Amino acid sequence: MTIPDLNPQATQHDTQTTWQQTFPWEGRRLLDQVTALRQEGAPSQVLAYVSESPEMRAWLRETLRTTCGEACAVRVRSAYKPAYFWVTEELQPLWRRAHADRLTLTYPRLPGENPGRFLQEAYPLAAILEREGVQAEFIPGHAQPTYQATLWRGDTALWQGSCFIPLASRESPDGRTVVAPTGWLTVQADTGPLHDAPLPTDGELFWNWYCSVILPAILDLAGQRNDGLVFKDLSVTLHLSEPDLALDVLDERISMTEALTEEVYFGTLDALKRHTSTPPDARTLTPGRIVPIARSTPGQDGRARVTLTRWDAAPQEREELDLPPSGERLGTSTLLDRPWPPARTWAYARQLADQYGLGWSVPAQSVDGRPVPAMVRKGREGPEGVLVTGGQHANETTGPVAALQFVPSLVASDLNFAVLPLENPDGASLHRALTQIAPEHMHHAARYTSLGDDLGQRQGLPRWETRARAWARDKVNASLHLSLHGYPAHEWVRPYSGYAPYGFESWALPAGFVTILWYWPGQADNARAMADAIARRLLQEVDVTAYTTRAFRTSAAHLLQPHYQLIHGLPFILAEQRGGLCPITVITEAPDETIYGERFQMFVRAHVAVCEAAVAFQVRQHAEA
Structure with missing residues (x-):
């Protein structure tokens, strides 16, 4: 298939290269x-x-x-x-x-x-x-x-x-x-x-052009470096006459513009993995920040602009910094309604630390120099503590809010604990910017760090954001990790790569609130008993249960084999994970990408309910030991 008026010429200025192309409607x-x-x-x-x-x-x-x-x-x-x-x-x-x-x-x-x-x-x-x-x-x-x-x-x-x-x-x-x-x-x-x-x-014309012009230029640039970096930023802006509409069922949306941003983001990573012989399921590449934005412009010719910004020097870790109290007292009424910007999350976390007399530290910074603060309580008699993390994947928005809301319950317990409410502040900052443009898109471009990797899989010694998690675990001798996550609230599609998102096929359709338990060898019985306790606690959240039941029923009708098991009617995944940070890791998965308002509040409560049940189970286990 030919591309009308293909013009592969690019303009260059200092560290930037820009390509532009139009597509007849x-x-x-x-x-x-x-x-x-x-x-x-x-x-x-x-x-x-x-x-x-x-x-x-x-x-x-x-x-x-x-x-x-x-x-x-x-x-x-x-x-x-x-x-x-x-x-x-x-x-x-x-x-x-x-x-x-x-x-x-x-x-x-x-x-x-x-x-x-x-x-x-x-x-x-x-x-x-x-x-x-x-x-x-x-x-x-x-x-x-x-x-x-x-x-x-x-x-x-x-x-x-x-x-x-x-x-x-x-x-x-x-x-x-x-x-x-x-x-x-x-x-x-x-x-x-x-x-x-x-x-x-129009989407085909754009994607053919991107694959034939932009991807080869990126792969050529990757071949010129030996440090794993490719670019600092890759900005892709699209205006196409493609569907982008909400459906009046569940929280569903049909959006080819959103699907194209997913293709740009993951397709670029896929091409680099193939180029570097990296396993398809790896999240370790550090190509840089990929930022696709697509707008629906009905009845108009399409246009695309791609700007690649190269590194002028490799990023370096910076000196430690502190976050002083903001002096502003923050309430919780708006906190539960939608994602907060990173600065407000930090301010509220510091407020909670001061209110409850918790230790406050900034054990790590992001690649872009943003702080990764921690609230810590240690010195209790119990030998093992709890680690709570949120915002590892920054477009999964309810986790940081829930981590903050769970702090009073932790304080009321007798456990040592550490809370990292926002592990990926660079991603959170990008996500906030992207949602100002397209609030109903899932924006996986903000999922990983500024380097482009998943901080949970960063290779080598801990650097930048990854320092915080290991530091916090060791600080409180955590045996339980509560990792608060999310996934798309509507269907996740990559139309030009096999339809379901390659490598994430099991998360393509929302199935309600999902709980995952990873456990070390020898911890299977404990994990299953904890899952049972969590499911019983979630059943008390009637709206969460009703939403999950309906979403699971709908998604299961369109899947040959759902990958979840049902415990008391709710979806769970239990798996042995030798490389887990702690003996048991509880991962909450709320369908929260693109969710606001009452639904956002509901999933915050669901996260907190799971955390409460897991900690209560842990306390009982310690008491019986």
Whole structure:
């Protein structure tokens, strides 16, 4: 597939290189194509697949009807998640009129693809059908790229139909062959077919350009260094006419603009891993900060601007610093509602330390020089303590707030403890900036550190942010690590790399509040007993349980094999982990990326409930020892 007006030239200035590219809007290309085809014959049927919002597709449909005449049958379907839009836009009116009570949807299983891929692409139809009172049956089918549906009332079939899935084979940045969504145009005249071929979407044009122009330049730069660094910043700004819309079910969203930012971020990492022979699941690369931003600009030509800033010198660790009290008394009313900026998190942590007479230290700094403070209590008679950490992955937003809210409960216990409420302040600062632009996007670009690695997997001796965790564990002799995390609140997609996010497939669909327990060899019985105690405590949070039950039911309907086990009806993962920081690590996973308001508050309470149950279990274990 060629890219219109490809211009690989880049402009350079000092330590920066900038590329710019425009992409003709697929809607205009569609209309021009149909207009040209009219010279060959009068169209009687037009079926187009474009990656556009429902409103833009409705406008294109009406424009095509005007162009082709009222006698021409025109359908403009979505090239992205075609099954979802086909069912909700074309079948929903049918089942309502016919009072259907059951829908069977047969999804394809294509050779070489994950057998559940197209079941997942139909998500969240299960929730839509449940709300409509229509029983959903998803059935694996043939090896052809089509969905087939039947509407039923009782045992009577009321309607049958099918939906083509336009796909294109491509190579992902890590070298895998995948099939990805593409646009399509089929035009039929009374005399026969006029056209039946792909129509590249705006997202495809951008991604082809990025992979053919930007990634090779990055890999070339990586080959020029031997210190593991590649760039200081890689800024990618997109304006494309692509769908970005909230759904009225669960906290779901369908957003190709967001999906493209995920492709830029993880695709760049994947390409570098392949280039350096780094294992695909490693989080140890330090390429630099990757910052993709995508805006939906309906009906306009697309444009992209990429700016790469090179290091003028390798980063160096700085002298220690302290965070003096801010002098401002901070309440908790807004604290529980949404993420706080790093400075306010630090100020509230210092306030709590002063209020409860806790030790205060700044054992580490980030790469960009931001502090990583700790609240510590030691000197209690108990031989083992508790470590609480939040904000390791900075786009997982409820953890730092919950860590602060849990401090009074820790103070009331008789345990030694250390609390690191914000381990990754550079990521948190970036996340705050990104959410000012796109508050409903999950922004995994802010997940890792400024170097681009996961601080929990940084190689070599502890440096920068990683110093704090080891320091705090040793300070209180922690035997229990409470690590507060989150994951996407809506479907996580990488459309040009196999659909589900490669390496994170099990987290692609939200399943409610999930709890993970890692344990050292010999700790399996303790971990399972603790998980049981945690589940019983979570059941007291009625809203958390109700939300999790519904989300889990919906996601499970679109997965062949969920990777969780249910304990008292709630999802858990228990696994032996020899490399865990402590004998038992409890990891809370709230679907909190893009969550605000009451839902944010609910998940903060869920984190705290898990922490309370785990600490209470630990206290009982010590008392019985």
